[in-house]
Amino acid sequence: MERTQALLNCLYHEAELLDEGRYREWLALLAEDVRYRVPVRVTKERGPEGGVSGVMEGMYHLDEDYTSLEMRVARLETGFAWAEDPPSRLRHFVTNVRIGEPRPTPKGEESEVRSNLLIFRSRWDRPDYTFLSAERRDVWRQEEGGWRLACRTVILDSATLPTHNLSFFF
C-alpha cells in the first residue's frame, strides 16, 4: 500500500511539473539511463491473438535518452523556442493506474506502472484545442532520494497526430 501510494504520488507530482512547465524539476525525476519512447502507431488489422495492434517497432515520434531530453528542456529555456513560447496550456490527466509487483534489479527495485493519459493542449487565445490520448507503460525505480522514471513507452491512440507538433512531454 505504501509503495502504491508513493508511486501514485510520483505520477501526480510529475503531471503537475509538466503542466506547470517546471521541466528542470521534471528532469530530476528521470533516471540517468532513462529510455523514453513514443512509437508511431499505424492502422492494422486485428491480429489472431486479439487485442490492439499497430504499434510500430520501426519508427518513433520520440526516442530519447537523458541527454536528448535535457536538450529539449534547454531549448525551451533559450527564449527562442517558438513552438512553446508562449507556452501551451497543457493538462495531463492521469488515470487507470496499474502498479505491478516490485522486482529487484542491480540498479535498484523496479516497478512496472501503467497509466492512461489524456493531454489537453490549448495555444494562444484560440478557442480550439487538441487532445492526445495514450497509455503509458512505465518502469519506475527506487533510487537513493526517491523513485525515478527508468523507462517509458507511450502507446498513442492516434495514427495521424491531430496536433501540429510534439513540443511537450508525455
Add this chain to the structure above:
Amino acid sequence: MAKVKTGVSPRLSRMLEELQEGVEDGLVPAWIFNDPELFELEKEKIFSRSWVYLAHESEIPKPGDYVLRYVLDNPYILVRGEDGVVRALLDMCRHRGMRVCRAELGNASHFRCPFHGWTYRNDGRLIGVPAEREAFGQDFNKEEWGLVPIPRLEAFDGMIFGNLDPEAPSLEEWLGEIRWYLELVTKRSPQGLEVLGPPQRWVVHTDWKLALETFLSDSYHTLMTHRSLIELGIAPKDAKYAMYGEQIHIPGKGHGSMVVGAPPGAKLPPFWGYPEEMLERARTSYPTREQFETARETRILLVTLFPNFSFHNPIRKPDHKYQGAVPMLTFRVWHPLGPGRIEIFSWALVEKDAPEWFKEKTRLSYLRFFGSSGTFEQDDTEIWSHVAHNAATPQGRHLRFNYRMGLKLEPDPNWPGPGVAYGLNFTDANMRNFHRRYLEMLLS
C-alpha cells in the same frame, strides 16, 4: 502566360489576375495561402495533373508488401505483386465502392471486400465473387472488374510517383534537370536508399505551399525561427550559415534546390559528415564528376519537387553535448487536406549499405531535429499555422507578401550543375519560379 480563363468565378478570376500581376515583381497576395475556392482549383488543376510522391520502394520490398497512400482523397494500395511489379490500386471495390484494404501497411496475397466479399489478387485482378453464377450469371467476366490502377505510376531511383492524369508527361520529363540534384542523394551509394520505418504523420493548420516554401527557398528563416538551436550550439554559430550556399531553380518546372556548404572559417566535415567508407563509394557511384565534387562540399542539401515533395539532408550535432556532427535525410509529402490544412508525411531514410552504427545515429538525429517532435521543425509548424490563419482574414488576405529578396541577383556562371543558380542563398528565386509554374498550371 495565359490570361485568366472564364470558368472560374469572377471572384477567383480577379484574384488570379492579382497574383499574375504581382509574381514577376515579387509580390504575392496572402490569400493564396488559405482560400477555399482556390483550393478547389488547385485540386483540379494541380493535384489532378501532377506527379505526386507515394512511396519509396524499400517500404514494400517483398511480394505482397503494401502501404496505403493518398493522392488528394483517393486512397491507393501500393502493393508489390507476386510478379514483383509495384502497382497503385484505387482502394475502392468495383462492386459498390467499399475499401478493400484494412490496414495502413502489411503483406497480403489478396484483398477481400468486407461488403459482399469480392476478392482481388494483389495485382488487382478480381478472383472471387460469392455466388458468382447465381448472382451474375454465366457471362460475367471477372477480368473487366479488377481494382482500378492509378492512371500513371512511374519511379525514379526507388522513388515511386503517381499521376491522376493519363495524358501527363513522363516522370522523367516532369523532373527534367532537377534529377541532377535528386541524384546527389539517390546515387550517393550504389545500393541506394532505404526507409527507416513507416512515416510519421501529423496534421498542421497551414497551406501546402507555405510548408513547401521553407524547404524550397527559405534559408532566410533559420536566423530567427531556429535561433534556439543556434543558441544551444547545435546549428552553426554563424546565424547566417544557411546563406552560404547556392540556390538553384529549374525554369518552367517549378522545382528547386538549395546546396549549402560550410560557413567561412567553420570546420565542418566534408560530404555532410557521412562515414569515410561511404565517401569512397560515392566516388564511383555518382554519374558525374561534378556531382561528386559538389557532394563533397555540401553540408546541407534540400530539393523540392513541384508540387508537394521535399527532401532535406542536413548535418547536425545529435545533441547539445555531443562533439561532432551527424547527417540525416528526410523525405516529405505536404499532403493537402483542405484550405489551410495539410497532413505531413515524413520519412527518415539512409543508404542501404551504411554501417549499422551510422544508421542508428542518423535515425536519432532525424527524430531529434525533424519530424513530428523535431526541435527544428516544431517552430516551423508553429509559425506556418499563424501565417495561414492570417492569410484568410478579411483585411490580411489582400496584403502582398514580399518575395523580392534577391530580385536583382545575377546568376552564378560558375555553378557546375544545371538550372539557374544564384551564389547567395538569401533569395526568393526558387519561390518566384514556383509561383510562375503554379500560375501556369492553374490557368491552363
